Amino acid sequence: MRVLLTGANGMLAHALRETVPSNAEMFARSRAELDVTDADAISRELAAAQPDVIINAAAYTAVDRAESDLDSAERVNGVAPGLLGTAAARIGAKVVHYSTDHVFDGKSVTPYAEDAGTNPINAYGRSKLHGEQALHASGANHVILRTQWLFADVGRSFPDTMWTRARAGLQTRVVDDQRGAPTYAGDLARATWSLLDEEGIIHVVSDGATTWFEVARRVFAAAGCPELLAPCSASEYLVDAQRPPNAVLDTTRLRSLGIILPTWTVAIDGFIARRTAAES
Numbered sequence: 001m002r003v004l005l006t007g008a009n010g011m012l013a014h015a016l017r018e019t020v021p022s023n024a025e026m027f028a029r030s031r032a033e034l035d036v037t038d039a040d041a042i043s044r045e046l047a048a049a050q051p052d053v054i055i056n057a058a059a060y061t062a063v064d065r066a067e068s069d070l071d072s073a074e075r076v077n078g079v080a081p082g083l084l085g086t087a088a089a090r091i092g093a094k095v096v097h098y099s100t101d102h103v104f105d106g107k108s109v110t111p112y113a114e115d116a117g118t119n120p121i122n123a124y125g126r127s128k129l130h131g132e133q134a135l136h137a138s139g140a141n142h143v144i145l146r147t148q149w150l151f152a153d154v155g156r157s158f159p160d161t162m163w164t165r166a167r168a169g170l171q172t173r174v175v176d177d178q179r180g181a182p183t184y185a186g187d188l189a190r191a192t193w194s195l196l197d198e199e200g201i202i203h204v205v206s207d208g209a210t211t212w213f214e215v216a217r218r219v220f221a222a223a224g225c226p227e228l229l230a231p232c233s234a235s236e237y238l239v240d241a242q243r244p245p246n247a248v249l250d251t252t253r254l255r256s257l258g259i260i261l262p263t264w265t266v267a268i269d270g271f272i273a274r275r276t277a278a279e280s
């Protein structure tokens with residue numbers, strides 16, 4: 001199986017590169033090597049690599065910046081998945097794409113199933129929804145994995161920021177009224193390889209849901225300084241983009257396929273253990 005990976009220097013792409021199965025030959029392309037907003041570059045790359053599967057890990061992920069940089073977010077998140085889909089359909093390749101809980105408004109009191117009504121409340125979420133729609137309209141075989149609160153051992157993420165602040169002895173306030181599931185990029189990468197034959201949309205997140213504050217509490221406790229942490233509400237923590245408050249993703253479809261990701265506590269504890277080991 002020949003696999004073309006876009007956005008190869010990103011957080012999830014790193015995890016995909018580390019978990020590539022033995023039956024796959026991977027062609028990993030960074031932004032500098034393949035700009036996914038460039039249809040001609042995509043055509044050239046597909047002609048050269050002849051992939052069976054294109055995994056699109058390229059994205060514009062600066063959620064707050066997207067509010068004032070709509071065009072860039074829209075080109076990468078909204079339009080490029082359609083360009084990849086159109087090119088993939090021409091050579092009969094499958095597209096694996098990632099989306100987000102931000103396609104929902106987060107006002108539901110129950111978890112969102114894959115077919116729940118979308119209603120993004122920020123520019124990033126709108127651009128990601130457009131990308132889902134563009135890929136669907138391209139006619140390519142595709143699967144869209146919606147995930148949430150991604151983190152990894154490399155790169156910047158919420159647990160990484162919390163660990164760094166705790167280690168630096170910094171007083172920290174964290175939002176306690178937004179719920180979701182912190183998802184380890186390594187777990188999502190392994191699930192991706194198992195889901196290549198699926199079609200449509202699948203929610204892939206850690207098992208269980210929590211708040212940002214509870215995630216931070218686990219990290220600060222492990223760092224030995226729980227007293228430095230205090231809760232606050234989203235309305236007290238000013239950012240440019242509104243976040244969906246309760247965008248918990250239902251994983252019934254994932255479970256029906258025999259895949260259950262570790263619980264978020266196991267995922268975060270793994271992050272803490274690796275970080276601790278790296279520092280000792």
Ligand SMILES: NC(=O)c1ccc[n+]([C@@H]2O[C@H](COP(=O)([O-])OP(=O)(O)OC[C@H]3O[C@@H](n4cnc5c(N)ncnc54)[C@H](OP(=O)(O)O)[C@@H]3O)[C@@H](O)[C@H]2O)c1
Nearest residue numbers: 007009010011012031035036058059061098100147148150
């Ligand atoms: N991070 C999260 O919490 C989260 C949550 C839910 C869903 N997701 C989704 O999961 C997927 C992976 O996210 P991630 O966290 O791994 O993102 P990431 O770390 O920001 O990586 C995205 C990569 O895409 C590259 N890129 C940007 N524009 C590009 C272009 N025009 N052509 C080619 N590459 C381009 C970036 O390159 P540069 O670094 O050079 O810009 C970066 O290496 C995305 O679809 C994202 O929307 C992420």
